[in-house]
Amino acid sequence: MRLVVADMDGTLLDSGGRIPEGLWPLLDRMRERGVVFVPASGRQHARLARMFERAIDGMPIIADNGSYVVLDDQELHSTTLERDVAVDLVHRVRAAGRRQLVLTVSGKRCAYVECADEAFLAECRKYYSRLEILPDLLDFDDEVLKLALFDPESVTRFAEPLIADLAGSHHAATSGRYWLDIAAKGTNKGAALRRLQDRLAVPPEQTAAFGDYLNDMEMLQAAGRSFAVADAHPQILAVAQCRIPSCGQDVVDAIGRLLARG
Template sequence: MIRLIFSDMDGTLLDENGNLPAEFGAMYARLKERGIRFAPASGRQYASLVQTFAPWRDEMIFVAENGTMVMEGGRELFSSPVERSLALEIMRMGERLAGVQSVFCGKRQGYLHSADDAPAFRAELSKYVSQAAVVGDFAAVDDVPIKMSFCDFSGHAETTILPAMQVFRDRLQVSLSSTEWVDLYNFGVNKGSAAQQIQQRLGVTPDECAAFGDYGNDLELMGAVTHSFAMDNAIPEIKERARYLAPSNLENGVMAVCERILAGEFD
């Protein structure tokens, strides 16, 4: 019997406008009644996830920032800080990339450089980071770094950001999180490793877990559960790794599979 569901957000649970399915609240109530917990697992900031799931903020486990920050009931379960001097070195590299915006992701909030504080970037950033401050120098940030993120609006992050950041691949993970975003964070930290730690804490086995994903930062999550679902709109690597295929996010695929879970199809 499935007791815990992990779900990515963008391109997975959310629609093309970044909204939850209209029936999510009713579905969540049915899952909760059956003793099935729901854990959003995203590259998004914890504050952003709490904003999206405000009615259930004290009930869910939040796997935020690609697994570098895991929270429950407003309490940190675990996190993975990046060594500060290395984080600042990476931010300086990002500032040298033409047409690229940088975000220093701390435990408390995100930080963007004053040079990047433009309405267009603010709009893009607000999808993932709901609490952000503007700074003139990342070295002045008084927060614990857990992730460094870089955005290319052109949708070519794989060629404009990723190659430059590979210089750090011997010290940190360098992850292409979407066509626009590249994230750097500690080795061994990802949605999958976070899911495994949560399983251990709750006494839940991989056979009792389901997970949904669509992009590269969901690869390890697909391997952490028995019932792994690639969205129909997922990249080929996710479809190869996952055990099952779900309808696309535009077809409310997560909700459709949750109906099957409640029907006992995967017991």
């Protein structure tokens, strides 16, 4: 195994949203063996880089659900959305009149919101280290990597119908229970992984991927070995070759076993 890619929330992170301490010595052993570890997440690159600052040198990062791939602060690949799409979605969310439904514009430099609700901001800061609150969300000035709709009650019930007509021209995927992400067509963690495999000259059969939710689907399909945690989405369980009892340390242990097998 030469390349290991892991989703973060619900997979590598424990139930408290923390990186298991057992991962750090494992990353050292992987580096010694020439095995590349890649976090792949809907989270912002800046957030992931902060989380992995102890081991960031030489670590590729797949951020914003595949929209942004970075290695040592150098962009390897990005896909962006037209500003018109973001502006249209801002108007749709406002017209929906649902206070709980909130839009985040995730840009290359920063993420942008116009909601100052503290409960939402606390949730948002889990995923975005660089976050700017704008009086008017239409005033953002950045390249758009993705748009993220949040609804704490039911993102599938309220957000999915709002963007149903975009499904054919863009990529939309639920990212956990409360988030729905919209990106450029063909953008996903799997497409980002395939580009990384090409760049590193690592074939799928020497790649392992770990995930739990629908935004991990293409990533698992791009790997020769695929793993899902036991409480993963049913569609992910149907695709994954192997099941892991739980998130966090169980995932670290599974990676360790892969490394031991060579």
